[in-house]
Amino acid sequence: MTDPLGQSQVLPYLFGLVKKGHQITLLSFEKEQRYKQQKKQIESLLAEQNIDWKPLPYTASPPIISSIKDFREMKKTAATLYKNKGFDITHCRGYLPAMCGNYLKKRFGVKLLFDMRGFWPDERVEGGIWNKSNPIFKIVYYYFKRQEKKLFKSADAVVSLTHAGKKIIEKWPYMQTIKTNISVIPCCADFNHFAEEKINISERDQIKNELGIQSKDFIISYLGSIGSWYMLPEMLDFFKVFLKIKSEAKLLFISHDNPEMIQREAKEKDIPTDKILIKGAQRDMVPTILSLSNVSLFFIKPVYSKQASSPTKLAEILGMGIPVIANAGVGDLDDLFNHHFPGFLVNEFTNEEYYKAIDVFLNSDLDKVQLRSTSLKYFSLEDGINKYNLIYNQL
Known part of the structure; x- marks a missing residue:
C-alpha cells in the first residue's frame, strides 16, 4: 500500500467499499524502504476508514x-x-x-x-x-x-x-x-484527485523554473515507471520525429526511475540533453506536474499477456483533459481509441506511423472537457x- 499503485488502485476502492457498509481487513506485502517512508501516512489513512491493516515484509x-x-x-x-x-x-x-x-x-x-x-x-x-x-x-x-x-x-x-x-x-x-x-x-481513476482543481499554480510555476520550461516549449509527458513493458527506445524514436515537426518540444518523464538510465538512452538516440526533463512526484503532486503537458505518450509491448492489461495512467491523464498517443494491441485501447480518438494509436513502431499519429494530433480539435468526459465514462x-x-x- 506504500507503492504508488497501491495508493491509486487499491486504497480508493477500499475506502469506497467501506462507505457501502463493508468491514475490511487488508493483508499486504510492503517493500522495506517505501514502508519506512510512508508507514505512518498509510496507517493514518486506513485508521480513518476503520480498515484493519496487516502489512508483511516483501x-x-x-x-x-x-x-x-x-x-x-x-x-x-x-x-x-x-x-x-x-x-x-x-x-x-x-x-x-x-x-x-x-x-x-x-x-x-x-x-x-x-x-x-x-x-x-x-x-x-x-x-x-x-x-x-x-x-x-x-x-x-x-x-x-x-x-x-x-x-x-x-x-x-x-x-x-x-x-x-x-x-x-x-x-x-x-x-x-x-x-x-x-x-x-x-x-x-479518482477524478476528484485528477482534476484541474488539484493543480497548485505556485508549485507548477516553481517546477517550470526548476526544469527550465519556457512559455514557448511544447511538453510531451510520460507518466510512471518504465519497467519491463514500456518501450523507452520506441518512445524516444517517436520524440525524435516530433522534434522534426516541432523543434520547441521537450519530453518530460514524471517518474522515479533512474534519470541516468533515461538520459543514457536518449543520448544513444542523439537527442539533446536539454530536450529530456525528468521529475519524480508523489501522488499528491502528479496532477500539478501533469498539467504542464500538451500531450502524453506511452508505448507498451503489444504481446499476448497485455491483452488483459489496463494502463492506470490512461484514465488519470485523460481525466486531466490531456490527449494521449499510445500504441495498438494492448487491452481495450483499440476499441476506445478507434471510437473516441481515431488516429491517436500507433499501429507499428515506424517513423511513418509516428508521422501519421503526430499529424492527426496536431490537426485535432479535442478539448479538455471532451477528454475528461471520455475518461469519466469508462474509468x-x-x-x-x-x-x-x-x-x-x-x-
Whole structure:
C-alpha cells in the first residue's frame, strides 16, 4: 500500500467499499524502504476508514525461494486472521493471493473473488523475467498455468481488467464447462484527485523554473515507471520525429526511475540533453506536474499477456483533459481509441506511423472537457466501486 499503485488502485476502492457498509481487513506485502517512508501516512489513512491493516515484509531475493517464503507467510497470516475475524470473502488481487484465497476456501469455506489483474504467468515470460529456456523457470511457468486453471474452477467470481482479456479466457477449452461469472472492471481513476482543481499554480510555476520550461516549449509527458513493458527506445524514436515537426518540444518523464538510465538512452538516440526533463512526484503532486503537458505518450509491448492489461495512467491523464498517443494491441485501447480518438494509436513502431499519429494530433480539435468526459465514462472510480460492491453482495 506504500507503492504508488497501491495508493491509486487499491486504497480508493477500499475506502469506497467501506462507505457501502463493508468491514475490511487488508493483508499486504510492503517493500522495506517505501514502508519506512510512508508507514505512518498509510496507517493514518486506513485508521480513518476503520480498515484493519496487516502489512508483511516483501522479500525479492533469491528468486522463487523468496516467493515461496512470502506465500507461506501469507497463508499463515490469512488463516490466523480468519480465525480471529471470520470474514465472508477473500478479495485476492493477483495469482499468489488468489492461491492463498483458494486455500482459505478449501479449509474454511470462504468465498473467493479472483481479481486477476492480467495473465500473470505469461507476463513473467513475455517480460523476460522467466526465461523458459531455463528448465527451472519452465517448470515454474507451467506450475502457475496449472494453478491458473484451478483458480478459475474454484473462484466464486472473477474480475478481468479488460473485455479483450475476458474474451480470451472464455475461449480457453477448460472454460467451456465452468460457469464462473467474469466481470470487467478496468483500472479506474479518482477524478476528484485528477482534476484541474488539484493543480497548485505556485508549485507548477516553481517546477517550470526548476526544469527550465519556457512559455514557448511544447511538453510531451510520460507518466510512471518504465519497467519491463514500456518501450523507452520506441518512445524516444517517436520524440525524435516530433522534434522534426516541432523543434520547441521537450519530453518530460514524471517518474522515479533512474534519470541516468533515461538520459543514457536518449543520448544513444542523439537527442539533446536539454530536450529530456525528468521529475519524480508523489501522488499528491502528479496532477500539478501533469498539467504542464500538451500531450502524453506511452508505448507498451503489444504481446499476448497485455491483452488483459489496463494502463492506470490512461484514465488519470485523460481525466486531466490531456490527449494521449499510445500504441495498438494492448487491452481495450483499440476499441476506445478507434471510437473516441481515431488516429491517436500507433499501429507499428515506424517513423511513418509516428508521422501519421503526430499529424492527426496536431490537426485535432479535442478539448479538455471532451477528454475528461471520455475518461469519466469508462474509468470512473465510483463505477468501479459499485461493480465490486455488487460482486460482494452477490457472494
